[in-house]
Amino acid sequence: MPKINSDVRMVTAYRPHMKIIGDILATTKDDLHLDGGASVTYLIRKANVSHTRISKILSNLVSQGLLEQVSSEGTFRYKISSNGREFLVAYQTFSRFAENFGLVI
Amino acid sequence: MEFILENILNLIGFIVGLTIGILSYIGFKNTGSPTLFRLGIAFLSISVGFFVVWTGYMAEDFVLHKGHIEKWVQTLGIGIQTIGYFFIAFSHSIKSFFPKSRYLRSVGMLPLFLVSVIHIEHILRSVSFILLVYGAIETILSYFEGKKKGTIFVAVGLSFLAFGEFLGWYSFVFPESILYYVSISIKITGLISLFIPISKIPLTKIKFDSEFKEG
Numbered sequence A: 001m002p003k004i005n006s007d008v009r010m011v012t013a014y015r016p017h018m019k020i021i022g023d024i025l026a027t028t029k030d031d032l033h034l035d036g037g038a039s040v041t042y043l044i045r046k047a048n049v050s051h052t053r054i055s056k057i058l059s060n061l062v063s064q065g066l067l068e069q070v071s072s073e074g075t076f077r078y079k080i081s082s083n084g085r086e087f088l089v090a091y092q093t094f095s096r097f098a099e100n101f102g103l104v105i
Numbered sequence B: 001m002e003f004i005l006e007n008i009l010n011l012i013g014f015i016v017g018l019t020i021g022i023l024s025y026i027g028f029k030n031t032g033s034p035t036l037f038r039l040g041i042a043f044l045s046i047s048v049g050f051f052v053v054w055t056g057y058m059a060e061d062f063v064l065h066k067g068h069i070e071k072w073v074q075t076l077g078i079g080i081q082t083i084g085y086f087f088i089a090f091s092h093s094i095k096s097f098f099p100k101s102r103y104l105r106s107v108g109m110l111p112l113f114l115v116s117v118i119h120i121e122h123i124l125r126s127v128s129f130i131l132l133v134y135g136a137i138e139t140i141l142s143y144f145e146g147k148k149k150g151t152i153f154v155a156v157g158l159s160f161l162a163f164g165e166f167l168g169w170y171s172f173v174f175p176e177s178i179l180y181y182v183s184i185s186i187k188i189t190g191l192i193s194l195f196i197p198i199s200k201i202p203l204t205k206i207k208f209d210s211e212f213k214e215g
Helices: A006-012 A018-030 A040-048 A051-063 A082-099 B004-033 B033-064 B071-091 B104-113 B117-146 B149-173 B178-199
Strands: A065-071 A075-080
Touching: A018 A040, A018 A051, A018 A065, A018 A075, A018 A082, A018 B117, A018 B149, A040 A075, A040 B004, A040 B033, A051 A065, A051 A075, A075 B117, A082 B004, A082 B033, B004 B178, B033 B071, B117 B149, B149 B178
Parallel strands: none
Antiparallel strands: A065 A075
């Protein structure tokens, strides 16, 4: 029987939609050295989401005012907005709240 | 003594349930998370259930003076609490608790209409016990994955509530015994244990805002 190492298990573990959004927002917030914003490729690598899925999520986050879309050298880059920061704080707080019940939001 | 203990239990249950329910609802409004929505329904139901039983005891104490709480009020309160326990278990992705076929579901409801109110109370207590045990086991398993101290408090709280429910059911077999008081005391400890991790979460910075919803 083939062994599955812990890294592989982490990658294949199910992540709820909300957690993916949290990961994307956290990436755009934490990587402050990206003054022009994070590129889609960078977010795909950091948040570990497919291109098709991340495109839908990003357009959704932009339309809800949680991310700002910046056009730079023919490509789109994404920066977290002030609303996005507030949402991220709420997300992280209530994540901890739900974790106490053994749940993931 | 029985009335005092019951009043303490039901008031603590009402306050703890209401607090956790409101926090979960605020979380749902801020993040749009369905998990927090289910948790909110669960604890608000538990809160309402305890409140109904408490109202029953208060009505008996100050108005009715029959020497015992109205059975239908107690059954109603326990029934509402059971709905709350169901949603806690449901939050842990309970999948095969009820039969999928519509026919089996309708037949499964029949016993509820065939038995007396007292029997319904016993059934509800048994269902609550099963749901609480399920919730406690799932929470313990989550603790082993995340190793968060708060999770252990919730697991202990649910376990105590389950054990208290079990002893409470057992005290029907041996009425007037010390088991009843032990049952109530264990349930009170369980409710306090549920509240401990929630009281440590810094929620003061969170704004109540319905603008943000899940995409």
